[in-house]
Amino acid sequence: MPTVDDDLPSELGPEEFSAWVFGASGPRAEDGLVLAPFRGVRFVPDVAGDLASVTTPPYDLIDDDAVRRLLASGGHNVVRLILPRPAEQGYREAGETLRRWLAEGALATDAEPALYVYEAAERGQVRQRGLIGGLGLRAEADAVVLPHENVFPGPVRDRLALMSAARANLEPIFLVYEGGGDAARIVDEAAAATPLLEFHADDGLTHRLWQITDPGLHDRIAADLRDRQALIADGHHRYATYRALQARHHAAGDGPGPWDQGLALLVDSTRYPPRLGAIHRVLPGLPPTTALDRAGTVFRVTEMAGLAAATEALAAAEGPAFLLGGSGSLHLLTDPDPGRLEQAMPAEHSARWRGLDTAVLDHLLIAGLWNIPEDEHSVEVVHDDPAAAVDRARRTGGTAVLLNPLKVEDVLAIAGEGERVPRKSTSFGPKPRTGLVLRLLEGP
Structure with missing residues (x-):
């Protein structure tokens, strides 16, 4: 394992840093895909309050206004643990808050090691169901x-400081695997019982949780998962943080321990x-007229009447296509010049990768025509909501770039080839709710 100092190697770019943090080999107790039982830490509603009010979406989907509002409201909302303010002082305070809530009874540790079945449903229809446990950390090779996806040192450093101070995994990452085996049957059988907890949240979903404490069922699940392969669907920076924390402990001579696993939700995608x-982009420093003028030298530009019609046209477009907004009108970009496109795309990548809309956006538009650095400040992101992206661009005087979602088969194929x-x-999505179950990195 590499040595991890107090600071991660921030001089590395995202590709080199990702290769470093994902690629390091390290000790492991077992081969194959492992999801281990653990003694979960959960909110006690009688003390902490209604679960809908103390749980949240994942940390990177909570904007600054929501963080300020939740922190000002008092109470036991999990945002006090995952997004403390100010950050540097708050990391230590988050750990202290976690232990205080445990001492006060707002949080309690379950009596037995368990795998947890998590379900998100909408209007009675199950949208997601999977297992929460301790994911065995493995080198990408x-x-x-x-x-x-690649990761950046900054967000990993942030999560590493928080995870180290809290001595806990505070929210699960989200992985998918192609299953259809015994583990899936056990999950569905567990979900037929009365849930451990159930509540309806402001995300429109009903969240439920069950426990599987039977060691025999744990063994059956382990046997079914052992030869599977899992794709990180959401939480790359947190998985990278798990790996960095593992490396730090082993470099310190701590040996095997809870840092060899990380809290994860594993969903059978079959x-x-x-x-x-889709994840849309907002470029606050790029005026819409400049963006459109430069894009028009390479793309066919079609002015659109309204957002609904524009997004329909975007969805129907073939090949790389984007919708620009931010001023009073929307413009559809299609049919890029083949010569300019080939010239802009990195030759070392596969043809499938070079055809991704996000790759074309990054290399031909953002870096090429618009000459904008790819970082968290110059390029903001908005998940799923095209209207929110356009509104944000209008408020900042910048440009929104709306995209179609990638295809699942493309993501799986590219990851399977090591790209x-x-x-x-x-x-x-849907992403697991934060605050349903936490995992301590020490004895309860």
């Missing part, structure tokens, strides 16, 4: 846990196919 949404789709290409 083992072809067991596959990332499909039984419960994920929804893959990664461009950053923020995929929005798999």
